[in-house]
Amino acid sequence: LDFxxxxPxxxxxxxxxxxxxxETIEKLAMKKNPELYKDLRICFDKGKAETLDNVFQMFKLIHQISDNTEAIYTIAYDVIHEFSADNVKYLELRSTPRDVPSSGMTKSSYIEAILKAIEDCHKENLDIxxxxxxxxxxxxxxxxxxETVDLAERYSRLSGGTVVGIDLSGDPTVGDACTLVPILRDAKFRGLKLALHLAEVPAVEETEEVLKILPDRIGHGTCLHPNAGGSQGLVxxxxxxxxxxxxxxxxxVICQTxxxxxxxxxxxxxxxxxPCAICTDDKGVFSTSLSEEYCLAAETFGLTRKDIWTLSYNxxxxxxxxxxVKQDLKSKWNSVKSYEL
Ligand code: 5GP
Structure with a gap:
């Protein structure tokens, strides 16, 4: 784990x-509603969310404390610091903008709170x-x-390139991504990058349709392979x-997919x-860190130090x-390579 x-x-x-x-949950929930904190603690104490369904129930609880721009700012600020403390040098955060009329939060102010947290971390010279x-x-x-694609395009411009693209996520057992294909295609046409959750559960036809857009990256892709309910064509x-x-x-593993x-x-x-990127997904909900995920991959699949370094570098x-940015990161990686391997 130390390695x-x-x-980086x-x-x-x-x-x-x-x-x-x-820590952030405790800080926000205690301020808002100690009863809610009790519910959240029970979820987190169980440690593991256990099924996909439970995970989406947990998001509902978390969304109750992240229903205002101050909380969104705090979460983003803390999460960036936590990834940085885990030696993450480059981070792509994704989030679903929400309107919450009771707190006055709009989708725009939601996005701006996250951008402000990113900017403040940058001003602190955090190495990420x-x-x-x-x-x-x-x-x-x-x-x-x-509306989300319009906001992404607008904030990509206003943020000077901090907003880079679109994610498609949410409960994979609900809805049909095929209906969203035209707008995803349009987002790509407008120069936004696409990182789309795909084949988290078996769904050959939907996956085929979405793949036609040729997304820039795929989230999970658990059920692409024929042995997992996919097809050779998808692979x-x-x-x-x-x-x-x-x-x-x-x-x-926790969601049992x-x-x-x-x-x-x-x-x-x-x-x-x-090309494979090891990622955390939801480090809070799954009680993990990126270092632990690399360590798990190394232990499970017998990766050497050189393999781990290369996996991360790639x-x-x-x-x-x-x-x-890529060149900067590559030189950062190379500067630690000589004495670590
Ligand atoms: P948020 O977008 O509110 O910042 O992060 C939580 C949301 O991310 C969830 O409500 C859900 O839409 C999405 N999400 C988080 N983890 C997963 C996952 O493993 N699979 C899918 N499909 N969506 C997820």
């Missing part, structure tokens, strides 16, 4: 509200580059999805276009030399940032 902690890392799949730490993806929930209809498309996969080991970590699809894709080519 994984010391290795890239985090490409982190949902803001799922990444909230216990942070980018931001706006998430569309699968349950959203086309008009809400279009071939992903391989042929070398679409990077964001893989979250603990999350998939993967039966046991030994069976995680990381192995299949890694063995093919396919993520740099998957980031949604300009070439100069």
């Amino acid at each position: 994984c902690k010391r290795t 890392k890239v985090e490409l799949h982190a949902h803001l509200n799922g990444s909230i730490s216990r 580059v942070v980018k931001f993806l706006l998430a569309i929930d699968r349950r959203n209809d086309l008009s809400v999805a279009k 071939d498309t992903v391989l042929q276009h070398r679409i990077p996969l964001e893989l979250c080991l603990t999350s998939n 993967v039966a046991h970590v030994d069976n995680h699809h990381f192995k299949y894709w890694y063995d093919q030399g396919h 993520c740099i080519d998957m980031i949604f940032a300009e070439e100069a």
